[in-house]
Amino acid sequence: MKKILYFLTMALALIVVSSCSEDDVVYNTAPRAAFTMSEAPEGYEINKAITFTDASTPEANTNIVSWLWSFGDEANTTSTEKSPTFTYTKEGVYNVTLTVTDNHNLKATLTKSITVLDPLAAISVQWAANLSGSVTGGSSPAVSADGKAVYMLTGGNAAEPGRLTAFNIASGGTSWVLDIDAAMVSNHPTGSAAAGCKDIYSSPSVGADGNVYFIVRDLKDAGANRRLFTFAAKPNGNVAWTYAGPDANLYAITPAVDAQGNVYTAQRKGKIWKINNGECTEYASGLGDITGGLSVSKTGQLYGAGKGNTGYFGFDINAGTGAWVYNAEFGAAPTAFTGALRSSTPSIGADGTLYAVADKATGGMVMAINADGSLKWKYDTNTSIADGGVAIAADGTVYANLGIATEDTPSGVVALNSDGSVKWTYAVEASVQTTPMIDNRGYIHFIDAQATYYILKADGTLFSSLSLGEACKSTPVMDAEGNTFVVVTKDGALQMLCVRTRAASYATDAVWAMRGQNPQRTGLQK
Template identity: 25%
Template sequence: MKNVKILLLGLFFSLAFFGCKDDDMEGLLPPGADFNYTPEAPVAEQEILFYADPTEGSGEIVEWNWSFGDADGSTSDKRNPYFTYPAAGTYDVTLTVKNAAGASFEVTKPVEVAPPPKDFIADIVWEFTNNTPVTGINEGTNAPVIGDDGSVYYVEGYAGSDSKVVAVTDQGESAQLKWATAPGNRIQNAPSMGPDGNIYIEAWLANGIFKINGATGEIMWNGNTVAQVSNNTAAIDAEGNIYHGSRSNALAGIFSWTSGGEKRWEIVGVGAFYAAPAISKDGKTVYYLNTDTGKIWAVNTADGTLKWSDPVGANSGGYGPSVSLDGEGTIYFTTNEQVAAVTDNGESGAVKWIADIPGAANSGVTIGPNGDLYTGAGAGLVSINPADGSVNWTYSLSTNESMPAVDVNGNIYIGTTDGKLVVVNPEGMLLKEFQLGDGVVNSPTIANDGTVYIEAVAGNVIKLFKIAVAESGPADSPWPMKGQNVKNTGQIQ
């Protein structure tokens, strides 16, 4: 028994000796560490959390020392400190760690701090109605047009044969009726303006495209579209040529006209085309979305021949109101359940990605100043990564074909079905809501000075609103709003 006790005691001292030896060795291993911070895009005057961890193979760290690189030489000895930068800039942040033996390791990273977000200051300046009784609004597809003289053109669309294109003069603090013209049936698309300052609109008629004098409201000509026209706002090139589609019967198709009303070319009997087309920057290609197939047609503007022998798309029909372009050869559009990106490779087109987003046809696609895409869908306002179609975030609301508009600060504006204009920041946080009516609110238009013009159903009439927004303007992006610009020409600049 005595021998057993001696053996156990020896084993105890041996374990203790080797344990101490391992501890000593751990303390002598050199330290190593790395750090990160959140949020990933820090902003001045907002708290940043810096957090650090030992790297693989590091010895035990007993000291964590930070230098934040600001003018005051701020430091911290916490492992995971918080710090707030008072101003934007790039700061070299250094973390120095030590082990018990005094050995140290240092890592430095630049941290870019953005300016604090501007206060969002916006107010309704005036509202105007022409008092035409309506039963609804154009599902949100309409967006006002702004002329060079500040005149604003909008649509009272769901009033049957009394549906009108309305022009008002913005007098600063109020609006005055300039003229109101009825093409003869309901209107379900936005007006567009040619380089001569005159207005194009399409009505629910077989001879449904109209050119209207922008100054007087006089109908200058109208052309035979073979089939009725729905959401198809006409696109207009730099020479004043017009491009649009028609829908509803076996003769539906796509068309081009001169500004004088002469038909340049047509392709009919090929299916319905609801969405407003888009024109390439060089003016040589116009892109149409075939509603029946969910495929993009790339058409040579000069003669109406196909640029690609085979249309490309999502193979799923839908009623998206507009086609959009990014300036780098990518075409964006929506179907009933998807947002799609198609690349123009010159002699052919190819699907870049297709994202399943239920109710995506409730809107078109606009582009923010950082390249992110925005659309209205069944779940609300959706932010999409342009690289792969993944969803960045969703802001819950009810919308119906209101196409978002994005301002120079990256804020997104969209109309709802319950009478609101909602403004959300680039991170998907609510900035402001304007209660404009009790029904559908259409697509917003952002003027160069940041003023927003938008229509809403209020009772049994449509109202046009002017909203002043401080320090704003349209986003510096390829497609910041419906129709690309305040004249709804649908040609990328």
């Protein structure tokens, strides 16, 4: 007796055939269903075709003869093609099912889920918090060392004090507010009841110890009582220490923090201060007018920017002397945030190359400067770029803002190869005077002067954009959880926004992912 057994999907059929030969048992199983989907490293998107490729395996001596696909959409769309394409028109998570049948009518089924995104819905505001005071120039937020708070400086006036505000990242609530005017008064070395600040162009940075560092000028006192204050605020908002230096004019300085915890600030009389726990070492840089920066290399080179013929500079902290100045072709920056001043912060490449933007007498440029101060390359632009800066991806790609838009010349962002050749440009009609930022996907984020937030893919195509308000001068910062923080003007009021963009984090593998290199804005080379 010969018995032939066929195993069907979830069932067993037995057919008995008489024979004079010895008994045999022959098993035949259903095919194995399998399929792949076209690669989309950056995620599947609506209105873009997805190819589903059959990869099923039949049993020996059998053939797959039919395919039935179900795409899980609202219309219950199906296909009998072997490897069909399908386009989803709505965002969602869909179950895609393939059923294959062989020539013995045996069936096998496989279901996979697929997430399809709508790029237009990729940007959303998680919370918005009103800010008191003013945000001037390119003043921008910084994230706490533990990732639980975001800090922002706001300027004062005759009636209001300057403030450092800490916002709770999870809720958007105010954790604490440091009254800077009161801190000036209580920490004034000779005593002053009138000390206080007005416009603040600088930005905070955060050390590994959690202290928040910032520099502000007393503009409410007069004469010999005026001081230039560098503060360290503890994570709870109390003042850790203060250095009240001699009065000097100040612009958009963000303190740099090195690996040893030294804090570097500078002012417009050309003095550089290295401060540790309130104790200051002063360097006479020989520079005319320091207005922007600062960034510090692993080897102790301090970099910043200045107005007039100061240009960009490198200062050797170890030797205590100026190393070099680069200012070839620089213009007067008439379209900077406040006249002929530069507030851009230079970025440091993995090999020590300095990258920066600048205005020229006509137009602007993105440039790479060698460690000795000589020009490595420059990329000329039709737009003046008096403010902003450069982000550097892990592969060395340089992303820079394109500055001031005119009626005839758009602004936007340019991507350059490490040799200065152009990868792509993305144009927008509004000015872009803030520094681009890179997320974990390699996407590039930037915001224009009209508060439209853009996300570009690595190839320069638009992923998403959203209007967040009416105006913006603040460079965004992204934390390790993918939260983005930026200050905009909306409905006539200043607001700190927490924005989600579907990024998981900033680009931790980038050479210089954002202004200040990291969410704490330390300006320290990796």
